[in-house]
Amino acid sequence: MKSLQALINDACNTELHAHSPSPTVHHTRNEQEVDRIMTICNACRYCEGFCAVFPAMTRRLMFEPADVHYLANLCHNCGACLHACQYAPPHEFAVNVPQAMAKVRAQTYTQYAWPKSLGKLYERNGLVMSIALTLGLALFLILALALNGTLWDAALAGDFYNLFPHNLLVGMFAPVFLFAVFALGKGVHGFWVEITPATSGAPVSRTAAAEATHSVLKLKYLDGGHGKGCHNEDDAYTLSRRRFHHLTFYGFMLCFAATSLGTIYHYLFDMVAPYDFPSLPKLLGSVGGVSLCIGTAGLGYLNVRRDPAQGDQQQKPMDLGFIALLFLISTSGLALWLARATPAMGVLLCLHLGAVMALFVTLPYGKFAHGIFRSASLLRYAIEKRQPNPIRAGGD
Incomplete structure (x- = not known):
């Protein structure tokens, strides 16, 4: 019987023949790397219990582009497989699953972006751009209030609508938000259409949807496959990344729920903001804001300190830009709440609105997309795993 090393060598030597795509399928360089690595991993299978990948x-x-895109977005970049792999660099096979998958993920965001002409924004959506866009929009609003003579008026403090009427805010933010949702939806729909045939083509079932929802809400695959967590800058296991992701995700959802509930209060019950304790919008917003602030601060710290081998360094500006926007939204929102009754309310409101608008503008072309694409992949995985295994069914 052949040794594992011999099997791996055979897999590498025959890749160009047995596992290469058909002449009509064109892999990019990043897709070729995932194809190569998955061929090696398929012969080893040491990490089979680590995650859904x-x-x-x-x-x-075989790993054609649709398969590669699907697997890349299943990967949660926890780094467990890299630390466990006997063929990781400096081995000659140079197997680095997290890094290869991260590069393809970025490619899928660009490829499925809508409209296509704006896909390149993913490459420019970095930390500097996010902060500059926030400050630029905030400065525009500050100048508008200054020209109107209401920027630092203590008599107007306490009510946001004294500075910006409700209908004006709706007219400014609603079109941008709706475009962002539509553009992101179009992109994910294109991704879903491509990977569906590659993942059995079976329709969504209730059990599959329930499992995928559970995996998304629990961030199941950020536990390293054994419940101990991910690796950051060293070999030590830690659950910090998963916990900060939870704080960020649920903090964002609580803030979104507070805004949505405030909209319902305004239009259905004629209850006009601002709201005070113990109103539900205020409770949701304050808890969500604190959670979002802590979560993004933690994720930013971990992102800066993380081992470069565990991801794609070219995406770090985009990652940090998204984290910075969420951090600015949470901190400016909390500061605005605390200083609402002071003359500083106008400046803080402009800063908060600038950060929110910057998030909406970059939403379809930034890191926010990774959560939506990953959720789609998890749903297809939950569907696919319930179908007969085509390899076993074929007798291989």
Whole structure:
């Protein structure tokens, strides 16, 4: 019987013949790297229990672009497989699953962006751009209040609508937000259409939807496959990344729920903001704001300190830009709440609105997309795993 090393060598040597895509399929360089690595991993299978990527991998003998895109967005970049792999650099096979998957993920965001002409914004959506856009929009609003003589008027403090009427804010933010949702939806729909045939083509079932929802809400695959967590800058396991992700995700959702509930109060019950304790919008917003602030601060710290081998360094500006926007939204919102009754309310309101508008503008072309694409992949995985394994069914 051949040794594992011999099997791996055979897999590498035959990749160009047995596992290469058909002449009509064109892999990019990043897709070729994932194809190469998955071929090696498929012969080893040491990491099969780590996350959803590896069980999904074992259902395939070939990795065409749709398969590669699907697997790349299943990867949560926890780094467990990199630290466990005997073929990781400096081994000659140079197997680095998290890094290869991260590069393809960025490619999918650009490829499926809508409209296509704006896909390149992913490459420019960095930390500097996010902060500059926030400050630029905030400065525009500050100048508008200054020209109107209401920027630092203590008599108007306490009510945001004294500075910006409700209908004006709706007219400014609603079109941008709706475009962002539509553009992101179009992009994910294109991704879904491509990976569906590659993942059995079976329709969504209730059990699959429930499992995928549970995996998304729990961030199941950020536990390293064993419940101990991810690796950051060293070999030590830690759950900090998962916990900060939870704080960020649920903090954002609580803030969104507070805004949505405030809209319902305004239009259905004629209850006009601002709201005070113990109103539900205020409770949701304050808890969500604190959670979002802590979560983004933690994620930013971990992102800066993380081992470069565990991801794509070219995406770090985009990652930090998104984290910075969420941090600015949470901190400016909390500061605005605390200083609402002071003359500083106008400046803080402009800063907060500038950060929110910057988030809406960059929403379809920034890191926010990764959560939507990953959720789509998790749903397809939950569907696919319930179908007969084509490899076993074929007798291989």
